[in-house]
Amino acid sequence: MSELTSKKEQRVAYVVLVIPAVIIYFSVMAFPTIFSVILSLTNYNGGKIFGNPQVKFAGLASYVRIFTDPNGYFYLALKNNMYIVLMSVFGQIPLGFALAYILSRKMVRGTDFFQTMIYLPNVISPVIIGILFKSFYLNQDSVYMEIVKFFNPAAQFALNDHPMIPVLVVMLWMYTGMYVIIFLANLQRIDVAIIEAAKIDGATEAQALWYIILPALSGVIVTSAILAISGSLKSFDLLFVMTQGGPANRTSVLSLYMYMMAFRGAPNYPLANAISTVMVVISFILIGITRSVEKRFGGKE
Structure with a gap:
């Protein structure tokens, strides 16, 4: 009888502890997501204030409009998001790993200083960074143009040629530090004795990196890729401050759209x-592809 009472008390305790988290999850995450999908299937445009008093079911009309927009704003925004995803996955993560590897292997002096400096952009508000780099890059009298004119006095401001490049450069500088910290923390978990033993057996630094360190960090790399993809698709604040999607929506992304x-x-x-x-949906697809690649080619932690 006492054992049954103990199990019942455990179940009650589990329920009591789980219910608050479940309520918060459904209130903050699940309900808004479901409501957003439902709203996308209606014609609701703000109610009576905006002259739309009657809410009606509109089916997939909004989705059809997205993919058949004659101006192509959706595809332009999607293309820019893909640029950010590629820069994050193949720029921030490899660069973050390389810097973390250099710091963890003590290849430079003052590792604490460099670690702090690399991570520093992550503690600065994206709005502040956006304003700073807007004044640095995005006008005829910017610091960047003054440097260019110093070497080529005839140079003209031409953001229209490659408008996403300044944004990608800023994002690379801003977010790489986060991956440095992630990789540095996990590199410190790998037993140095294993690497030293491999070197005694004749392995080079590159072989130790390829056959020991990278397989041990495969799960961390996948997690970092998922963070990079999700963060890239919801990029908003930095772009809004720097360009607001201009010029002519050429730096617009899905969140700005x-x-x-x-x-x-x-x-x-x-x-x-x-x-x-x-x-x-795009985020889930990209994350699924990332996990499939990891299962096919990745190692085991």
């Missing part, structure tokens, strides 16, 4: 929510 549809001019909430739903 969604914001413009919802809060600029006459609101189109169904279209904005349809864009957010597509962003989630």
Whole structure:
């Protein structure tokens, strides 16, 4: 009888402890997500204030409009998001790992100083960084143009040629430090004696890296890739401050496109929510591809 009572008390304790977390999850995450999908299937555009008093089911009209937009804003925003994803996965992560490897192997002096300096951009507000680099890059009298004119007085400001390059450079500088810290923490978990034993047996530094360290960090690399993908698809604050999608929407991304549809001019909430739903689907697809690649080629931690 006492054993049954003890198990019952355990179940009650589990329920009591889990219920608050479940309520918070459904209130903050699940309900808004479901409501967003439902809203994307209606014609709701703000109610009576905006002359849309009657909410009706509109089906997939918003999704059709996204993919058949004659201006191609969705595909332009998606292309820019893919640039950011590629820069994050194949720029921030490899660079972050390389810097973390150099610091963990004590290849330079003052590792604490370099670790702090590399991570410092992560503690600065993206709004502040956006304002700073906007003044550095994005006008005729910017610091960047003054440097260019010093070497070539005839140079002209031409952001229209490659408008995403300044944004990608800033993001590379800003977020690499986070991956340095992630990789540095996990590199310190690898027993140095294993690497030294491999070197005694004749392995080079490159062989130790390829056959010991990288397989041991495969799970961390996948986690970092997932963080990079999700962060890239929801990029907003830095871009909004630096360019607001300009010039001519050439630096627009999906989150900016969604914001413009919802809060600029006459609101189109169904279209904005349809864009957010597509962003989630794209994120799941990219994460699924990342996990498949890891299962196919990755090692075991």
